[in-house]
Amino acid sequence: MSEVKKERILKISILRFDPTDPKDFPHIVTYEVEEADGMTLFIALNEIREHHDNSLMFDFVCRAGICGSCSMLVNGQPKLACRVLTSKLDANISLAPLPLFKLIRDLSIYTGEWMRGLSERVESWIHDKEEELAFDKLEQRMEPALADEIYELDRCVECGCCVAGCGTIQMKPNFLGAVGLNKVARYHLDPRDKRSDEEYYEIVGDEDGVFGCMTLLGCEDVCPKDLPLQSKIAYLRRMMIQTAAKN
Amino acid sequence: MREVKIDTTPARLDFIQSASGLILALFMWAHMFFVSTILLGKDVMYKVTIFFEGHYFFGESYPLIVTIVAGAIFAIFIAHAAVAMRKLPSNYKQYKILKNHIQSFKHGDTRLWFWQIFTGFAMFFLGSVHLYIIMTNSADIGPYASSDRIVSEWMWPLYILLLLAVELHGSIGLYRLALKWGWFEGTDAKKSRIKLRRMKYAITIFFLTLGFLTLAAYIKIGIEHKANAGERYHLETSVVEGVK
Numbered sequence: 001m002s003e004v005k006k007e008r009i010l011k012i013s014i015l016r017f018d019p020t021d022p023k024d025f026p027h028i029v030t031y032e033v034e035e036a037d038g039m040t041l042f043i044a045l046n047e048i049r050e051h052h053d054n055s056l057m058f059d060f061v062c063r064a065g066i067c068g069s070c071s072m073l074v075n076g077q078p079k080l081a082c083r084v085l086t087s088k089l090d091a092n093i094s095l096a097p098l099p100l101f102k103l104i105r106d107l108s109i110y111t112g113e114w115m116r117g118l119s120e121r122v123e124s125w126i127h128d129k130e131e132e133l134a135f136d137k138l139e140q141r142m143e144p145a146l147a148d149e150i151y152e153l154d155r156c157v158e159c160g161c162c163v164a165g166c167g168t169i170q171m172k173p174n175f176l177g178a179v180g181l182n183k184v185a186r187y188h189l190d191p192r193d194k195r196s197d198e199e200y201y202e203i204v205g206d207e208d209g210v211f212g213c214m215t216l217l218g219c220e221d222v223c224p225k226d227l228p229l230q231s232k233i234a235y236l237r238r239m240m241i242q243t244a245a246k247n
Numbered sequence: 248m249r250e251v252k253i254d255t256t257p258a259r260l261d262f263i264q265s266a267s268g269l270i271l272a273l274f275m276w277a278h279m280f281f282v283s284t285i286l287l288g289k290d291v292m293y294k295v296t297i298f299f300e301g302h303y304f305f306g307e308s309y310p311l312i313v314t315i316v317a318g319a320i321f322a323i324f325i326a327h328a329a330v331a332m333r334k335l336p337s338n339y340k341q342y343k344i345l346k347n348h349i350q351s352f353k354h355g356d357t358r359l360w361f362w363q364i365f366t367g368f369a370m371f372f373l374g375s376v377h378l379y380i381i382m383t384n385s386a387d388i389g390p391y392a393s394s395d396r397i398v399s400e401w402m403w404p405l406y407i408l409l410l411l412a413v414e415l416h417g418s419i420g421l422y423r424l425a426l427k428w429g430w431f432e433g434t435d436a437k438k439s440r441i442k443l444r445r446m447k448y449a450i451t452i453f454f455l456t457l458g459f460l461t462l463a464a465y466i467k468i469g470i471e472h473k474a475n476a477g478e479r480y481h482l483e484t485s486v487v488e489g490v491k
Contacts, residue, residue: 199251202251241261
């Protein structure tokens with residue numbers, strides 16, 4: 001305990017831009033931060049805001065990998081900043097906002113609008129006309145294994161990492177992406193949802209849906225919640241082929 | 248619930264892409280084993296050749312069988328190219344986005360896909376040349392005829408490129424096919440993917456090695472046979488026994 005450990009100086013380069021300022025343009029600003037034990041990017045960014053530049057904008061809520069707000073490109077990889085330990089990175093770190101989503105400013109993006117559009121597009125809620133009216137009726141029972149499987153998919157926090165990690169959606173922005181396909185798989189599995197296979201096919205049975213997926217698996221590899229995206233997209237693909245074969 | 252009339256074409260196209268790719272990839276494995284019989288000697292390769300010409304069924308050789316099979320493969324090849332083309336970047340903007348994404352993301356399977364596009368595009372031309380020549384010259388397959396084609400008729404540069412393209416494209420394609428449909432997924436998809444990826448690399452290395460050894464063998468025969476190019480191979484032993 002006698003010797004004081006010399007901490008690294010992190011050079012954090014951040015892609016900054018304020019789209020509401022007509023005079024601003026995208027530029028990179030590098031900040032130097034002394035590393036501390038157990039430092040995450042969340043801590044480092046707060047350090048920058050407190051001591052270097054209070055105009056820097058980024059999103060955080062839970063700082064524990066639960067809310068999905070702090071997704072950004074860390075050295076080109078989509079990650080939740082609160083879960084990235086700086087000790088796992090090189091001293092030169094580059095940060096950029098996730099692509100495709102509406103940029104608010106600097107690292108802050110508006111995923112909510114995009115995700116809401118997605119939910120409306122795939123109608124990610126239980127469809128059951130009869131049950132809607134019978135509020136006093138007990139909910140239909142479900143096998144625990146199936147409930148677990150559905151719950152697993154419900155863990156998605158809509159952080160947008162899978163979207164940023166998907167080559168297909170970068171090229172073809174109309175593609176649903178893993179987050180959308182995951183939602184569809186979740187409701188397709190759910191016996192309480194009474195949508196027919198054909199109705200599901202209408203949502204995902206085209207090249208903006210499951211048949212547009214090229215299985216690059218960026219989504220699977222970057223998902224901070226480790227959702228089984230690869231398996232569920234494969235599941236949907238098999239289901240949709242079966243549906244087409246029936247018709 | 249309401250009646251829905253769905254358009255099954257996207258599903259069909261996806262199925263055709265996977266099925267045609269699977270057939271072509273498996274055919275290429277078999278094809279590689281057949282052509283590589285030259286490594287076991289000229290006689291073995293010659294026997295394999297006349298086997299596929301129906302010699303052991305009809306008592307004489309019908310190269311027309313090879314023409315028909317090559318034609319069928321050509322048709323599947325064209326079908327696969329037509330449906331797989333949907334996945335290529337369709338303009339410079341998309342291509343640039345993809346390149347940037349690959350460069351900054353540094354993700355193995357995304358990078359592999361770029362190789363698949365690259366090799367697939369190359370095969371539009373390389374594969375067509377090869378298939379057309381085999382279709383129209385199906386009688387000229389054999390230890391000497393094939394070697395002459397490779398050396399004296401200048402097919403070796405094309406075959407080197409085609410071999411690289413086929414083996415990369417085929418093994419990457421099979422790997423992706425398994426993941427796409429959830430084959431061999433087991434209980435742990437992440438573990439099985441690692442296994443599949445290892446297998447993919449092993450298969451690529453195996454077939455590239457076998458392919459280049461085979462090509463070298465034909466080139467060697469072709470160089471030795473250059474002076475007599477056009478002469479056909481015959482099983483010598485049977486002729487000698489017949490005389491006695």
